[in-house]
Amino acid sequence: MSVLPSDLTRLAPDPPRRAGVGLKGEHIDQILAERPDLGFFEIHAENYMGEGGPPHRWLEAIRAAYPLSLHGVGLSIGSPKPLDLDHLARLAALNKRYQPGLFSEHLAWSTHDGGYLNDLLPLPYTAETLAVVVQHIDQVQETMRRRMLLENPSTYVVFAESTMAEVEFIKEVAERSGCGLLLDVSNVMVSATNHGFDPTVYIDSFPLRHVQEIHLAGFAETVDDAGQPLLIDAHDSPVRDRVWDLYRSVIKRLGPVPTLVEWDNDVPEWPVLYSQAKRAEAAMLSAMREAGELRHAS
Amino acid sequence: MPLDRPDEQGAASFRATLDAFAAALVDPTCPPPAGTRGREGATDQRRFAVYRNNVAVSLIASLAARYPVTRRLVGEDFFRAMARAYAARSKPESPVLIHYGRGFPAFVATFEPARDLPYLADVACLENAWVEAYHAAEAEPLTLAALAALDADGLANARARFHPAARLVSSDHPIASIWAAHQGAGEVKAIENWRAEAAMTTRPAAEVILRLLPPGGYAFARALFHGATIRQAHAATEIEDFDAGAHLIGLIEAGAFAKLDV
Numbered sequence: 001m002s003v004l005p006s007d008l009t010r011l012a013p014d015p016p017r018r019a020g021v022g023l024k025g026e027h028i029d030q031i032l033a034e035r036p037d038l039g040f041f042e043i044h045a046e047n048y049m050g051e052g053g054p055p056h057r058w059l060e061a062i063r064a065a066y067p068l069s070l071h072g073v074g075l076s077i078g079s080p081k082p083l084d085l086d087h088l089a090r091l092a093a094l095n096k097r098y099q100p101g102l103f104s105e106h107l108a109w110s111t112h113d114g115g116y117l118n119d120l121l122p123l124p125y126t127a128e129t130l131a132v133v134v135q136h137i138d139q140v141q142e143t144m145r146r147r148m149l150l151e152n153p154s155t156y157v158v159f160a161e162s163t164m165a166e167v168e169f170i171k172e173v174a175e176r177s178g179c180g181l182l183l184d185v186s187n188v189m190v191s192a193t194n195h196g197f198d199p200t201v202y203i204d205s206f207p208l209r210h211v212q213e214i215h216l217a218g219f220a221e222t223v224d225d226a227g228q229p230l231l232i233d234a235h236d237s238p239v240r241d242r243v244w245d246l247y248r249s250v251i252k253r254l255g256p257v258p259t260l261v262e263w264d265n266d267v268p269e270w271p272v273l274y275s276q277a278k279r280a281e282a283a284m285l286s287a288m289r290e291a292g293e294l295r296h297a298s
Numbered sequence: 299m300p301l302d303r304p305d306e307q308g309a310a311s312f313r314a315t316l317d318a319f320a321a322a323l324v325d326p327t328c329p330p331p332a333g334t335r336g337r338e339g340a341t342d343q344r345r346f347a348v349y350r351n352n353v354a355v356s357l358i359a360s361l362a363a364r365y366p367v368t369r370r371l372v373g374e375d376f377f378r379a380m381a382r383a384y385a386a387r388s389k390p391e392s393p394v395l396i397h398y399g400r401g402f403p404a405f406v407a408t409f410e411p412a413r414d415l416p417y418l419a420d421v422a423c424l425e426n427a428w429v430e431a432y433h434a435a436e437a438e439p440l441t442l443a444a445l446a447a448l449d450a451d452g453l454a455n456a457r458a459r460f461h462p463a464a465r466l467v468s469s470d471h472p473i474a475s476i477w478a479a480h481q482g483a484g485e486v487k488a489i490e491n492w493r494a495e496a497a498m499t500t501r502p503a504a505e506v507i508l509r510l511l512p513p514g515g516y517a518f519a520r521a522l523f524h525g526a527t528i529r530q531a532h533a534a535t536e537i538e539d540f541d542a543g544a545h546l547i548g549l550i551e552a553g554a555f556a557k558l559d560v
Contacts, residue, residue: 046395046396047395047396050396050432050434051434051435052433052462053431053433053436053463053501054504054505074393075393076393079316086392087393087394110393111393112316112317116391117320118360118390118395119349121319121323123316124333129312132309156346156348156349157330159333159335160335161315161333194337194345196337222344223344224336224337224342225336225342225345226336226337230344265359
């Protein structure tokens, strides 16, 4: 196994303000052969927690050619239980080995009484849960010696005991812990539809100054007990037009931001995923152009 | 226990809320937790079912990815039912799902509806060995050059340290032939010789290699794997004209060893 070069950070800088995609094993050969013009690749940290083998070999090859973003799905930051120190150590080891430009995790919980539930589960928003989440993020940032980004969740239920709005909660977490934010625009659309609020109002009150990455993904559509539309964050299809519209409204305000297209289930052929990333880049360019025109006009 | 401080009460309430959520998640007969709300301000079965379904479906998908041949052998519906039953009683121990499902072959062996397929659990065992080999630590495999420095006596008393990706699996059924016949999505060739088979995984370079071991070769490798010297392993084969030298070279060429302790 080759040893990582010591000047790795020079070879692969932080993700630029461009589009990237989630790295899938089925696309690796084509990516390494064709070297598509992309801003970065993002990996699910847990898929690279084996000791060795092909996944680490291809990740080294990707890392030598592209900026990388490390995205954890299993840390269970939103649980009242202490963080799993073994898991945190595994994350820190990956971070050290691959030196990703971005590292993110979720406002969610997934581990309970020693068992892993393999979903991003929701938590109530109260002063007490806020304190727990901030303490966990402090611990993560201290252990990994870097800033993390926290991703807003997609949810199907809310809690009667919540005393804070989600946006208010996230803003407090960012300010108290100093973490950055990953704004998942599709999650905003999913939660807005599921809970009957206006996604643009959510975006209006979101602390955009802390946002360092955006996620976009496809969702599935069903209905709840009352027959109301229920969106499921399935990552199994193209990004929908209404999400693209919401995304454009965000980057008009923020300017270009590293933007990831996630597609984790029913993974398509590489050109389909690549074209989604290209669409995000086109949206960023067009937002910049419009901003430029506005400046010229005034 | 009386809780005097409001923050302790809040923390206890947080734990109770998530305890209730987790309990309802793993028990399909449980109603949605009382503290959860849908859009109409009440608990909502379909909404809570999304979480329950996400957990089950993602674990089944994880097992389907680890056991593609087992899945082809029994078909999609049977596999999903079997995987769902396993996932219901065996939750992952950690978020590292590439390790989830190691216990699946043992479960398949006791799964009543699969009783008519006595080879199924052994095929699953071979698939598990393949995935373990795939994720095993990197190590340089021992090469034949290592034998050059040894005289006959030194070699006979040597013990092999196996490469991290080396796994041995044996069965009363032709598991390696079944495994090979069900790779990819093409037509399945009939197994011509229904016999006991043993197989070994190695990863001498980037990719996992699976090879069939002859009966004596398996007994020899297995004894070495459990720490026998080469002389003891030879005896363990109980085959009079067993060519230990040829088998030793075969194992080394396959990348089975990391080191010889002399």
